[in-house]
Amino acid sequence: MTTVSIPHTDVAGEPFPAARFIKEIGRGKNGARSMTRMDAHALYRAMLEGRVSDLELGGILLSMRIKGESVDEIAGFLDAAEASFAPLAAPAGEFAPIIIPSYNGARKMANLTALLALLLARAGAPVLVHGVTSDPGRITTAEVLAALGVPASTDHAQAEAAMARGQAAFLPIASLAPRLSWMLSLRRVLGVRNSTHTLVKIMQPFAGPALRLVSYTHPEYLEMLGEYFLTASDPARGDAFLMRGTEGETVANANKAQQIDWFHGVERTVLVEKQLLVEELPHLPAERDAATTAAWIAAVLRGDVPVPPSIAEQVEQCLTTSRQIAARPR
Numbered sequence: 001m002t003t004v005s006i007p008h009t010d011v012a013g014e015p016f017p018a019a020r021f022i023k024e025i026g027r028g029k030n031g032a033r034s035m036t037r038m039d040a041h042a043l044y045r046a047m048l049e050g051r052v053s054d055l056e057l058g059g060i061l062l063s064m065r066i067k068g069e070s071v072d073e074i075a076g077f078l079d080a081a082e083a084s085f086a087p088l089a090a091p092a093g094e095f096a097p098i099i100i101p102s103y104n105g106a107r108k109m110a111n112l113t114a115l116l117a118l119l120l121a122r123a124g125a126p127v128l129v130h131g132v133t134s135d136p137g138r139i140t141t142a143e144v145l146a147a148l149g150v151p152a153s154t155d156h157a158q159a160e161a162a163m164a165r166g167q168a169a170f171l172p173i174a175s176l177a178p179r180l181s182w183m184l185s186l187r188r189v190l191g192v193r194n195s196t197h198t199l200v201k202i203m204q205p206f207a208g209p210a211l212r213l214v215s216y217t218h219p220e221y222l223e224m225l226g227e228y229f230l231t232a233s234d235p236a237r238g239d240a241f242l243m244r245g246t247e248g249e250t251v252a253n254a255n256k257a258q259q260i261d262w263f264h265g266v267e268r269t270v271l272v273e274k275q276l277l278v279e280e281l282p283h284l285p286a287e288r289d290a291a292t293t294a295a296w297i298a299a300v301l302r303g304d305v306p307v308p309p310s311i312a313e314q315v316e317q318c319l320t321t322s323r324q325i326a327a328r329p330r
Contacts, residue, residue, distance in 0.1 A: 003033065003034045003035070003036055003070065003072060014051065015051055015052075015053070016042075016043070016046035016047075016051040016052050017056075018043060018046070018052050018053075018056040018057075018059075018060060019056065021035065021039070021043055021060065022056065022059045022060060022063060025060070025063045025064060025067055026059060026063035026067075028066060028067070029066055029067055029068070032063065032066075032067040034067075034070035034072060034073055035070075035072065035073050035076065036072055036076070037072040037073070037075045037076040037079070037232070038076065039076065040072060040073040040074075040075070040076025040077050040080075041076035041077070041079045041080045042076075042080075043060070043076075044076065044077040044080040044081065044195075045080035045083070045084075047060065047183070048080060048081070048084050048179040048180070048183065049179075057186075058190065061186065061190060061194040061195070062190065062192070064194065064195050065192055065193070065194060065195075068220065068224075069195055069198065069224065070224075071224060071227050071228050071231065071232050072232070073195075074195070074198065074199070074202075074224070074225075074228055074232075075228060075232040075233075077195055077199055078199055078202065078203060081177070081180055081196070081199045081200075081203055082203055082204065082205070084177060084179045084180065085176060085177040085178070085179070085180070085205070086156060087205060087206055087207040088128065088156055088159060088160060088205050088206050088207065089160055089206070089207055089208075090126045090160075090163065090206050090207075090208060090210070091126055091160075091163055091164045093124070093126070093326070094124070094323055094326055094327075095124055095125040095126060095319070095322040095323055095326055096126075096208070096209055096210050096211055096238060096322045096323075096325035096326040097125070097126040097127070097128055097163070097206050097208075097210040097211070097322075098120055098125050098126065098127050098128070098210065098211045098213065098318055098322055099128050099130070099204065099205065099206070099210050099211065099212045099213060100113060100116065100117055100127065100128070100129045100130075100213050100250055101129075101130055101131055101200055101201045101202075101203075101213070101214070101215075101250060102129055102130070102131035102132075102140065102141035102142070102249060102250070103131045103132055103173075103184075103197065103200055103201065103248070104135075104138065104217075104245065104247055104248025104249050105132075105135045105138030105139050105140040105141070105247070105248075105249070106138060106139045106247050106249070106288050107137060107138050107139075107247060107288075108247065108288070109246075109247065109284070109288060110139075110284055110285040110287075110288045110292070110293045110296065111139050111140070111141055111144055111247075111249060111251075111288070111293060112246075112249075112251050112254065112293070112297070112308075112311065113129070113141040113144070113249045113250065113251045114129075114141050114144040114145045114148060114150075114168075114293075114294070114297055115251070115297045115300060115301075115307075115311060116250075116251045116252075116311060116314065116315065117129050117141075117145075117168040117170075118148070118150075118168055118297070118301060119301075119307065119311070119315045120168070120315060120318055120319065121166060121167055121168040122301070123315070123319055124166065125318070125319060125322050126163040127163065127168040127169065128159060128163065128168075128169050128171060128205070128206075129141060129145070129168060129169065129170045129171070130170070130171045130172070130173055130176050130200070130205065131170075131172070131173060131200075132172070132173060132184070133152060133172050133174075139288055139289060139290050139293065141170070141249070142170055142172065143290040144290050144293050144294050144297070145168075145170050146290070147290045147291050147293070147294035147295075148294045148297060148298060150167070150168065150170060151170075152170045152171070152172055152175075153169050153170060153171045153172075153175065154175060155175055156171070156175075156176070158171075159171040159176075173200060176205060177200075177203075177205070180196055180199065180200055183196035184196050184197065184200065198221070198225075201214055201215065201216075201250075202214050202225065202228070202240070204237045204238060206238075208238075208330075209236060209237055209238035209239075209325050209326075209328070209330075210237070210238040210325070211238055211239050211240070211241065211318060211321055211322050211325055212238065212239070212240040212241070213240075213241050213243075213250040213318070214240050214241065214242045214243075214250065215242075215243055215244065215245030215246075215248060215249065215250040216242065216243075216244060216245060217244075217245050217248050222242070222244075225242055226242060226261065226263075226268065229242065229263035229268075230263060230266060230268060231266075233263070235264075235265045235266070236330075238325050239262065239263060239264045239321055239324075239325055240262075240263045241260050241261070241262055241263075241271070241317070241318070241321070242260070242261045242263065243258045243259065243260045243261070243272075244258045244259070246258070251311060251314070252272075252308075252310040252311050252313070252314040253310060254282050254284055254308035254310055254311060255282075255284075256274075256275050256310075257272055257273075257274070257275040257309075257310035257313070258272070258274060259272060259273060259274040260272040260314070260317065262317075262321065264321075271317050272310075272313060272314070272317065275310075282306070282308040282309070283305060283306075284296070284308070
């Protein structure tokens, strides 16, 4: 797909005419041309600032949904997204912060993202989980954490204080990045996801370097996001683990470990090989509701139930890499 640079004048605070962009990206999957990183940044910033009309905004979101994002476009969008909210500060220590986005929840099996977060925090790593608090028909990580007695933080300061105390922090996207939360809410209006659903899974909300846990749901995103982390992401922002999501969540599947790719600098390393099925199926929650899942996670944390091996391995890989990031000179 070709890339086009579109001449435009962006005046802060004034309406942003987007028709010239829609003309290029709205020609369908085969006829559309991609924007440059600079143009994508300018367009998405204007969208977040509410300077694009509703009609044009709908056209942009649907055009991108059909066309798919290029690496330059996702990079430009992310530049604007991360600039739209204040960054978080992580506590000093031997670990760099670990970021766990949680935007899918669970429909068929128990959502064990909270277990991953709590195991990492118990080992001493600063852990930030960010995501949605509820999703009809799904069990969210926020609901499981609440059942475990871990309330959501109301703002950046509360999340930072929780991490400083050695606790996993959950910060709703509405509190972390209100403008991105609004963009996510447009799914209820249009009926389909938009580029923001990818951005919130790859963004790095800390001022310093961190480890991002990133999941994808569709195979084409494996290559696009892999190329992004290798060619367009700033290595100074930290590393990323990329894996096929467990129902979209970034926790390893307890029944069949996914491949985890580690992006560090300009290198890509396979940390965990894909398994078709674990040798012995672990004992998992009987139901997927938040209360049952929380009770099972509490039993694991007490040592009454073993940690599923795939999640235990994910925890160790996260801790090892988090230490390495923290030890690098800045």
